[in-house]
């Protein structure tokens with residue numbers, strides 16, 4: 001019993017932190033829920049598309065096609081999405097999505113089948 005109580009002490013703050021840090025996500029390591037995926041794809045087309053082009057081929061922002069991102073490391077693309085690029089028009093998106101969600105968007109963009117570019 002004592003042991004279980006100690007575990008609960010560890011467990012609850014961890015869960016609470018995961019909930020606070022990852023809104024809209026079932027668990028910190030899961031893919032976004034189907035509903036959240038719809039929201040993120042909408043954001044990608046409307047908000048990211050306003051600079052990167054509705055077809056992701058570039059505009060004010062650089063092209064986000066699968067081919068143009070292929071050689072770039074995921075980590076740096078995720079960091080660019082979350083924190084923006086100071087000194088350029090690329091804004092930070094960390095208030096709107098978690099790191100896992102930015103990673104999911106990078107996977108969508110890097111895959112020619114799922115990239116919204118036509």
Ligand code: HEC
Nearest residue numbers: 044047048051060061062077080081085088089090091093
């Ligand atoms: C206000 C305009 C603007 C918006 C909105 C915008 N971006 Fe950008 N983005 C830029 C610019 C400009 C660059 C190029 C920065 C540079 O010169 O390094 C960029 C760069 C990037 C890069 C790096 C590309 C590379 O080849 O290294 C990624 C990834 C990216 N944006 C993703 C996104 C995503 C995802 C969204 C939407 C959540 C978004 N951007 C919204 C302007 C924008």
